Amino acid sequence: MLPNAPTPEKLDPRVKRTRSLIRQAFSELLAEKGFGALSVQDIAERAEINRATFYAHYPDKFALLKETLRQAFRAELEKRTLSACHYSEDNLRALIVTVCEFIARSNEHCKASEQQFDSLIENQVRRQIQELIELWLSQRGAAQPQTAATAAAWAIYGLAEGWVRQKNRPPVEAFAEQVLPLVAGNLK
Amino acid sequence: MLPNAPTPEKLDPRVKRTRSLIRQAFSELLAEKGFGALSVQDIAERAEINRATFYAHYPDKFALLKETLRQAFRAELEKRTLSACHYSEDNLRALIVTVCEFIARSNEHCKASEQQFDSLIENQVRRQIQELIELWLSQRGAAQPQTAATAAAWAIYGLAEGWVRQKNRPPVEAFAEQVLPLVAGNLK
DNA sequence: CGGCAATTGTCGGATAAACAACATAGGAGA
DNA sequence: TCTCCTATGTTGTTTATCCGACAATTGCCG
Structure with missing residues (x-):
């Protein structure tokens, strides 16, 4: 958990x-x-x-949005039982897919892409990716879990956002498979 | 109103x-x-x-049931715009139909016919029929509106309940048409 | 019969929510 | 520019709901 x-x-x-x-x-x-x-x-x-x-x-509507995003993303993770798992390439691939779909769905769901909204969702989601990977790494007794997790989290979010922006997106699974080594390399 | x-x-x-x-x-x-x-x-x-x-x-669950029945029956009356109308044979016929259907639907809707429930619904509905007819009569400046309304209300409720009890009910409209003179006679 | 469990009304004290008011800030239009 | 209007946070007071407890009642089971 x-x-x-x-x-x-x-x-x-x-x-x-x-x-x-x-x-x-x-x-x-x-x-x-x-x-x-x-x-x-x-x-x-x-x-x-x-x-x-x-x-x-x-305190304000931003805090509400934060909480909403955290809960929604956490729910998505738990639906795929990612939060309870240890690290593996399969789980990492699934995580990438989850992030891609979450960002895509948020953009549909919310009216228009807005500055405030985008930076906030980025922060919240990236932070949670990082927490999860840190958990994975520390469970394996890895040294310096924080730095590796930071790099991986930023990379994953950035890649996912890039995927969402594309006009003609490839299927999520193919994309995840393609970028997997870029992230997995630093977590071994 | x-x-x-x-x-x-x-x-x-x-x-x-x-x-x-x-x-x-x-x-x-x-x-x-x-x-x-x-x-x-x-x-x-x-x-x-x-x-x-x-x-x-x-004060207790009986009061809640009373209020619920009053509101439901009143809503039914207002849906058919009976509460705002003056007396007429058409309105009286419609009232009879309303009562029949209301009792029938209550019996389906509630699980089993129960003593407490039945006597309570009878009281509440009959009281409202009576109020409505009293209003009709007093609007026409009738003498002794209360006694006539009392008789009519009891009669209507009794007839409706009898109709509901029948095994093979005739259509409501036909039944209403049939018993209409029994009630209308005393309201002229 | 006698307990035993559950429901009923009711109470006093604690707390979340309502409400009205306020000063402030920002945007729209004359 | 000034004015008007709306949204924002915040405060103090009042009110509705919560909570735990109680004695009394009911129904059921041994």
């Missing part, structure tokens, strides 16, 4: 409700207007909560 | 949420277990609210 915030299973039902309403409203508005055009007011109105309540849970 | 509780349009969003959750949980449980087998505990758990909160809104 990824290092998890020790979520207390028994949470006040009021905060569960509020968070759920906020997330729901946020994802709706994200699809409708895009991230830049959407205000905290909008979220509060749509979720039918008080605006002050929003600030009791998130 | 029927005499309406002057619902303040701006209601605390918390109570809107809570009531909505309670109603939702209640109707689910009603369909699953029936009214008799369902406890306040069940409702609170399903709705994910505290049991004490339920009692802040309803």
